[in-house]
Amino acid sequence: MAALLQGLRVGRALRCLGSVVVPKTSSPQCNGLRRGLHCAALRLQEDKDKSIPVPPSSTASPTTTFHEHYQAHPSEHDTATPAQEAAAAEEAPQPNISYVDQSGEQGEDYETEEQLQVRILNAALDFVPLHGWTVEAISAGAETLGLSAASSGMFQNGAGDLVLHFIAQSNTQLTEQLAEHHNQVQLGQAEPKKTADFLRDAVETRLRMLTPYINNWPQALSILFLPHNIPNSLKHLSTLVDDIWYYAGDRSTDLNWYTKRAALTGIYNTTELVMVQDSSEDFQDTWNFLDNRIQDIANMADATKRVTSTGEAVVQGLMGAAVTLKNLTGINQRR
Amino acid sequence: MAASIRLLARRIVRDAFRTINSSVSVRIVSSSCPSNLSACRCFSDGAADKSTHFGFETVSEGEKAERVYKVFESVAQKYDVMNDAMSLGVHRLWKDMLLHVMNPQPGIRLLDVAGGTGDISFRFLNYVRSQQERVARRTARANQTPSWQEISTSYTTPTEGIEMETEARESRAVVCDINKEMLKVGKQKAESMGVSSGLSWVVGDAEELPFDDDQFDVYTIAFGIRNVTHIDLALQEAVRVLKPGGRFMCLEFSKVTNPLLARLYDAYSFQMIPVLGEVIAGDWKSYQYLVESIRKFPDQETFKQMIEDAGLFSVRYHNLTGGVVALHSGFKL
Numbered sequence: 001m002a003a004l005l006q007g008l009r010v011g012r013a014l015r016c017l018g019s020v021v022v023p024k025t026s027s028p029q030c031n032g033l034r035r036g037l038h039c040a041a042l043r044l045q046e047d048k049d050k051s052i053p054v055p056p057s058s059t060a061s062p063t064t065t066f067h068e069h070y071q072a073h074p075s076e077h078d079t080a081t082p083a084q085e086a087a088a089a090e091e092a093p094q095p096n097i098s099y100v101d102q103s104g105e106q107g108e109d110y111e112t113e114e115q116l117q118v119r120i121l122n123a124a125l126d127f128v129p130l131h132g133w134t135v136e137a138i139s140a141g142a143e144t145l146g147l148s149a150a151s152s153g154m155f156q157n158g159a160g161d162l163v164l165h166f167i168a169q170s171n172t173q174l175t176e177q178l179a180e181h182h183n184q185v186q187l188g189q190a191e192p193k194k195t196a197d198f199l200r201d202a203v204e205t206r207l208r209m210l211t212p213y214i215n216n217w218p219q220a221l222s223i224l225f226l227p228h229n230i231p232n233s234l235k236h237l238s239t240l241v242d243d244i245w246y247y248a249g250d251r252s253t254d255l256n257w258y259t260k261r262a263a264l265t266g267i268y269n270t271t272e273l274v275m276v277q278d279s280s281e282d283f284q285d286t287w288n289f290l291d292n293r294i295q296d297i298a299n300m301a302d303a304t305k306r307v308t309s310t311g312e313a314v315v316q317g318l319m320g321a322a323v324t325l326k327n328l329t330g331i332n333q334r335r
Numbered sequence: 336m337a338a339s340i341r342l343l344a345r346r347i348v349r350d351a352f353r354t355i356n357s358s359v360s361v362r363i364v365s366s367s368c369p370s371n372l373s374a375c376r377c378f379s380d381g382a383a384d385k386s387t388h389f390g391f392e393t394v395s396e397g398e399k400a401e402r403v404y405k406v407f408e409s410v411a412q413k414y415d416v417m418n419d420a421m422s423l424g425v426h427r428l429w430k431d432m433l434l435h436v437m438n439p440q441p442g443i444r445l446l447d448v449a450g451g452t453g454d455i456s457f458r459f460l461n462y463v464r465s466q467q468e469r470v471a472r473r474t475a476r477a478n479q480t481p482s483w484q485e486i487s488t489s490y491t492t493p494t495e496g497i498e499m500e501t502e503a504r505e506s507r508a509v510v511c512d513i514n515k516e517m518l519k520v521g522k523q524k525a526e527s528m529g530v531s532s533g534l535s536w537v538v539g540d541a542e543e544l545p546f547d548d549d550q551f552d553v554y555t556i557a558f559g560i561r562n563v564t565h566i567d568l569a570l571q572e573a574v575r576v577l578k579p580g581g582r583f584m585c586l587e588f589s590k591v592t593n594p595l596l597a598r599l600y601d602a603y604s605f606q607m608i609p610v611l612g613e614v615i616a617g618d619w620k621s622y623q624y625l626v627e628s629i630r631k632f633p634d635q636e637t638f639k640q641m642i643e644d645a646g647l648f649s650v651r652y653h654n655l656t657g658g659v660v661a662l663h664s665g666f667k668l
Binding site for chain 2: 113116135136139142145146147148149150151152153154158
């Protein structure tokens with residue numbers, strides 16, 4: 001029965017060769033032959049290990065040898081599995097010699113799908129100044145990777161996926177920079193900054209990542225405000241603020257934890273809004289605004305300290321006055 | 336003549352039996368169907384000996400294709416009218432939903448297999464045209480308040496280049512059907528609607544498409560795949576003609592999830608639809624075949640598995656009208 005199936009497959013491969021409608025170059029025939037062999041090899045592989053329920057692509061590792069012998073020209077998308085396709089796309093001009101995908105694990109398909117989605121979104125960011133934060137930008141990005149424009153349908157949230165991806169990526173970049181600075185301080189190669197300066201620099205670094213897209217940023221903000229996107233956008237914002245405070249050295253475990261993060265969230269959001277309508281050179285107005293807000297917070301912290309100490313002093317004064325009054329009226333004396 | 340009367344009588348008797356215990360027997364039959372099919376394939380040699388289902392009948396595979404052809408040949412003239420009558424116009428919403436989920440960008444190529452009278456293709460062309468108009472309106476509005484940078488670049492660069500680019504991205508739809516009668520009806524519709532550019536009509540078999548590899552951005556098959564003798568071959572052909580990154584979309588009748596709705600749906604299908612077929616189109620048998628073939632088609636999850644086996648990724652389905660119709664979508668990555 002295995003031989004019968006294999007015979008059917010080879011017959012089908014030969015039919016593929018024969019029924020090519022317009023053979024422009026030799027490459028369609030090569031593709032057909034390669035696919036036929038690919039299919040035949042798959043069938044052999046599947047017959048051998050029937051116990052493992054395996055999707056066709058992950059049995060492709062033994063057939064990479066076939067793949068290479070018949071590699072006529074670089075674009076191999078129609079026969080390559082996504083794992084091979086990722087490697088092929090990265091080395092498109094050269095022949096595919098990498099054996100990166102020999103380990104055909106079960107879960108590799110899903111990982112590669114997400115990685116592919118990340119690559120498409122990264123490519124789509126280049127088109128945001130032209131198309132805005134829309135599905136057209138994602139389609140244009142997919143086309144630069146050699147995929148059809150229809151692959152933007154993979155993103156069920158459409159433009160929301162693009163915006164959230166960008167935010168997650170920027171937050172990760174910021175966290176890496178803060179961690180790097182932290183390491184340098186530990187090693188003694190850099191000076192530790194004061195809290196106010198640290199916060200200021202962190203917020204400025206993060207907001208500077210918006211500069212290429214600042215013209216379309218209001219559209220992105222409106223997308224983030226859509227009800228189905230609010231949980232995700234709030235999550236990203238809160239982790240961003242938490243990370244900044246952590247690297248600023250905050251280890252508080254009382255109400256200060258909440259007040260500090262609330263304050264920084266307020267500063268970040270308002271500065272972002274100022275930046276969106278800022279037209280000064282290199283956003284200087286925005287950084288001045290940021291300085292002032294951080295100064296306000298610092299002043300407020302001082303003021304609260306002073307108010308509490310004054311309050312304590314006032315309370316003590318009142319207690320003293322009450323005791324004096326009691327002495328004067330003779331209540332304290334015992335008869 | 337006598338044979339056809341016998342056939343009719345057989346159908347009426349079967350129908351009567353079915354109304355008594357329709358839902359139970361249908362589910363049993365449909366669940367045992369796939370194992371029968373694979374068992375038959377293993378034993379036999381040529382296509383003439385392998386058997387498959389034609390509605391609730393068992394026929395050889397060669398015969399099925401022929402009989403499906405005859406069914407659609409006879410219903411072609413009244414196809415659209417019957418669609419409206421049977422689904423009470425809801426089929427238009429299903430097809431609109433297909434386009435909405437597809438969200439085609441201007442410039443993509445669509446292959447509408449089993450497209451017959453061209454419903455999907457007409458909607459596709461309308462959608463893309465209205466999108467292009469919307470984009471044109473948006474750019475016109477944006478150009479009313481240009482920034483300094485835009486004004487300076489418009490002085491330095493020629494503007495014709497941009498317009499030529501948008502014109503080159505004209506979308507094209509190809510309607511492919513095995514049945515010439517259906518295509519004829521579709522062409523007449525196109526002429527009466529005045530749609531001419533961007534549309535072509537091709538005769539072809541879904542199991543063996545007359546196109547090169549990597550040609551199309553989107554492949555749709557709406558209410559056609561259950562009539563194909565070898566569904567997996569049709570799926571493989573879909574994977575072949577799609578470009579990398581291309582999307583496969585299939586609209587098909589499927590299993591209703593809600594049991595109460597299922598009972599109503601079965602009663603409506605077996606009681607009303609053949610009667611409507613007889614009254615409006617004068618063809619009871621074809622519409623009996625229609626409702627039987629719906630019951631023989633695999634359910635949503637099974638079909639999703641089949642699509643994944645053919646090599647498509649990110650496969651999802653949406654149930655429309657409570658599971659009466661399912662929209663499956665997969666990508667060639």
